[in-house]
Amino acid sequence: MTDNKLLEVEHLTMRFGGLVAIDNLSFTANKREITAIIGPNGAGKTTVFNCLTGFYVPTEGRLTLHAKDGPRLLERAEGFRISRNNGVARTFQNIRLFTGMTVLENLIVAQHNRLMDASLFSLAGLFNLKRYASAEKEALERAKFWLNKTGLYEFADWNAGNLPYGNQRRLEIARAMCVEPSLLCLDEPAAGLNPRESAELNLLLQSIRDEQGIGLLLIEHDMSVVMQISDHVIVLDYGKKIADGNPDAVKNDPAVIRAYLGEEEDDELPPEVASDLHLDPKAQ
Amino acid sequence: MDWAYFLQQLINGLTLGAIYGLIAIGYTMVYGIIGMINFAHGEIYMLGAFHSLITFLICQAAGISGILPLTLLLMLVVSMVMTSVYGWGVERIAYRPLRGSFRLAALISAIGMSIFLQNFVQIAQGARVKAMQPFIKGGITLMESPNFNVQLSYMQIIIIVLTFVLMVVFSTLIAKTSLGRAQRACEQDRTMAGLLGINVDRTISTTFVMGAALASVAGMMVTLYYGVIDFYIGFLAGVKAFTAAVLGGIGSLPGAMLGGLLIGLIESFWSGYLTIEYKDVATFGILVLVLIFRPWGLLGKPEVEKV
C-alpha cells in the first residue's frame, strides 16, 4: 500500500507566538481517496491547509507529497511554488474568485503557468505564434471540460461575482482543478449550500476522485457530506489528532463524541472565548 | 567629535521633528479611521501657517503685537479654529461623498483638493514668499565652546513645550473621552459602530477637525520659527509627515510623534554632517527601508494575513 500514499504529514507543529495551533500532527492521505479533516471550530484545520498550501511555513515537521515524479517536500516550498511545482491546489473557506472577471477567464487564469511557458514570456503570444495558439486552445478545452463537469457551461460568460453562491463554490473547485493538481484541498466546500446543492457537490467530488485519480483533502462541518463521501476521516481538537480511521469507526469514537458534544460539565466554549475568560483550554 | 555641534543639531532636529510629528498625527488619525491617505493634509498645514501669519499682521496693525503672550494666544486660537473649518470642509466636500466607494477615487479627489487649495492660496495671497520679521528673539546659550555656541532659542522652547502639551491633551482626549472611544470604535469597524448608535459621520468629521487643528499649530510654529512661508510649503512637509506616520506605525498616535521626531533628527543630522542637498533623499530612503523591513512601523502592530 505504500505506493498509494499521496501525502505524508509527519510531526507537523505550527506555533503563533505562544499559541500552539497544531501540535505534533501526523497523518497520511492516499491517492484516489477523499480524506476529511474534521473537528470543532478553532481546532486548527485551516492552519493545516495553510501549511500544506504554502501560506504558512510550519514551525516543525515534514510534509511529503508523493508526486508522479518522486517525493516533494512541501515545507520547503513557499507560496505560489507549492501550486506551481508540486501540484497542490486549494479552495478557500470564504470563496476567493476573481469576481470582476468572467467564469471562463477564472478557469483560464488557473492555467497561467502552462500558458505562460507556451507564450515564451508573452513574446510568442504577442505575435500569436502557433505554439501559443495551440496551447491556448488546449486551455480553452480544459476549461470547457470543467465547465461541463460543474454544470457552469451556460454561465461561462457571466462575471464570477454575479453567480449564485452555490455556483461560486463549484467554480472555485473547477478553477482549482484547472491547475491539474495531484492533491486538491477543499476548505469547507459545502458551507452555505442547500441540501440539493450539497448532494450535487458529493457527486462532483466523488467523480473527481474516481475519474481524475487524485487525492482530495477536505475540511468540512457538514457531517452528511463527510460521512457519505470520505474514505478516511481525521479528527482534530485543539491542534491534536484525536481520531483517525474510516468514517464509521470515527463516528463511534468516544474521544470524538467528547470533543464535539463535550462532557457534562463542559460548557463547550470555543478556545477564543475560553481564553477571554482566562480559562486554560487544556485544563478542562 | 564636536559635542557642541552635535548638541545643536539635536536641538534643531527635535524642533523640526516636533513640527513633523504634529502634522503626522493628522495623517495617522485619518488613515486609522477611514483608511485613506489624506493628501490635502499638507495644504491644511499650509493654511494654518497663513492664518497665523495674517492674525499676526492684524495684531500688529491693531498695535497689540507688543503684548507677546496675547498675540501668541490669538495666533494659536484663530489659526486652529479657522483651519479646523477647512479640515471639516475638505472632508465634507471631497471625501464624504466618496466614502465606501472606489478606493482610488478618494485618493484622486484628495490630490485634486490639494492642488485646488494650493492654487487657491496662491491666487488669494500671491505667489511670493511671505517673510515676517522675527517675532520671538533670543534664547539661552547652553554651552560655549571655542568655535561654537550651542543655542536653545526661546522659539525652540515654545515649540517643544507646546507640542508636548498638545500631545498630552490629545492623547488624553482619545484615551479617556467618549469621543475618543467612538473614534477607536470606528477604526475597528465602522458599520458596527454605526449600528451601536455612534454617529460615524460626526466622528470622522471630528477626526479631520482634530488633525487640522494640530496641523495648524505646526503651521504657526513654522511661521514663527523660520519666518518665511509660501503657498507651496504644504507638499513637502505633508509627504515627510506622512513618512513620519508610516515610520511610527500608521494608526498609532505616539508612533506619529516618534516618527516625526526621528525624521526631524535624521534631517537635521544629515544636513549637519553630510550633504544638505540630499536630506530629502535620506527621508525617503528611510521610508523605503522601513516599509520593506517593517511595514507596520515602529510602534504599529503587524497585520496578519487572513486566508
Place this chain on the structure above:
Amino acid sequence: MSSLLTSARVTPAEIAKELAFFAVIAFMMSIMILGVETVDRPTGLELALRWDLVILAIASTLVGRLGLIVRREHMSRLLQAVLIVVSAVMVFEMFVRFRDMDDRWAAPVTFDMAFQSVTSVIVFVAMIAVVFAIAYFSASTKRVVTEEEKAQSISSRLQVAYRTNTKKIGFVGILFFFIFPLLFGENRSAIDLATLVMIYIMLGWGLNIVVGLAGLLDLGYVAFYAVGAYSYALLSQHFGLSFWLCLPMAGIFSASFGIILGFPVLRLRGDYLAIVTLGFGEIIRVVLINWYNLTGGPDGIASIERPSFFGLAEFSRRVPEGVTSFSDLFGIDYSSMHRLIFLYYLILILALVTNFVTMRLRKLPIGRAWEALREDEIACRSLGINPTNTKLSAFAIGAMFGGFAGAFFATRQGFISPESFTFLESAVILAIVVMGGMGSQIGVVLAAIVMIGFPEMFRELAEYRMLIFGAGMVAIMLWRPRGLLSFRDPTILLNMSKKEKVAGENS
C-alpha cells in the same frame, strides 16, 4: 416663493438653519484668506482688506446651498438651476476680482470683463447656458427611480452603445488623429497642443498597465518618464547617439529602473506602495537637481538633438554638407511645420504601439494574471501565479513606455530640466488613468483631452488654470467615482456575443 421652498421633508425653518450653518462656515473659511491680503511693501508685509470677496463667498455659498437643497428635495428643476447659475456667476465674479486687488495684475477687471467685447459676451453666455443645462437636466423631479427607468435612461443607453462599438469608436478616433495635421496643418499651436495631449495619452496608457490592469498604485510614474528623457539627452550629448538608437535604449533603461525599484517594494499593500513610489519619484528629482556634473542640476540639459527623418534626412533649414534635408528629400519647399508634424506622427505611432501592445497583452496569460492579481492576490498564489514576477512585469512594461515617452519629450522640447518631472506630473497622469476609468483605453484618451487639452486652451486664464484643474479633479471623481468609462471588457467569450454580455450587465 414659500410654497416653492416647502417640501414634505423639510420646513423653511430647517432650511434657514442649514443655510445659517453654511453661512458661518463660509465666513470662517473666507474671512482671513480672502478678506485680508498680505501685501509686500518695502517696510515689510502689510494688510489690505477685501470685504467684497468675503461677501461674495458667503453669498455664493448661500445661493448654491439653497440650490442644492431644492435639488435634494426634488422641488423645482428650474429654481435649482437658476440658483446654481447665480451661485456660479458669483464665484466667477469673486475670482475675477482677485485680479483687481493685487498690483501684479495691472489691468483692473471684474464682472464687466464679460461684456467688453462680443466674443466675451458669447463665451460668458455660453458658459452660463452650459451650467444651467447641466443643473437643469441632471436634476430629477421624482423621488424614486426604478431599475427599469435607469436602464431606459440616456446614460445607460449610451453605455450600451459605447461598449458594443468600442472597436468602431477606436477606429474613428485613430483616423481622426491621423488626419488631424491635414485639418490643422498650418496651425502651429493646434499641432503643438495635439502633440502634448498625445504624450499624456501615451503616458496614461503606460500607467494604465500598472494601475488599471495590475492594480498597483504608482504615484511616482514620472520617475520613469524622467529616466527616459535624461537617458536620451545624456546618450545623445555624450556619445552622439542618434534618437533612433536611443529610443529603445531609453525604454530599456526605464524598464530596468522599474525592476530595480519595484523588486523590494512590490509586496507592499496598496497605499504603502503609493507612498513609496512617490518617494522614489522625489528621490529621482532631487538627484537630478543635485548631481550637477551629470545632469546639469536645476539648469537642465539644453540643445538636445532633434530627431532626423528616420536617419535619412534632417529637418533644419540649413543642413551641413553631405546631409539631406527633409524638403530636398521630397522636393518640397522648406517649412518649419514639417518637423512639428513629423513629431506629431512620431508620438501618435508610439502611443498607438503602446495601445496595441497593451490590448494584446490583456488577452495573454500575463495580462490575465495582472487582472487576476488586482482582483485577489491570495487566490493567485494558490493557483501558482508568482505575484512578484507578475507585478514586476507590469511595473517594467509600464516603465518602458514611460521611458519611450520621456525620450520623445526630450527630443521634442530640446531642453529638459528637473522641473518637468515633479510630483504634479505623476498626479496628472494618475488622474488621467483613474478619471478615464481604470483599464479603459478610450477613457484615457478622453481624460487626457479633458485634463490637458482644455486647460491648455484656456491659457489666458493662467493662474486660474491649476485651480480649476484641481476643482475639476474633485468634481469628476464625485460625479463618476469609477471614472468616465469604467467598464471591463472580457478578454474571451464562449457563448455570448459582446452585445449580449453588455446588455446582460446593464439590465
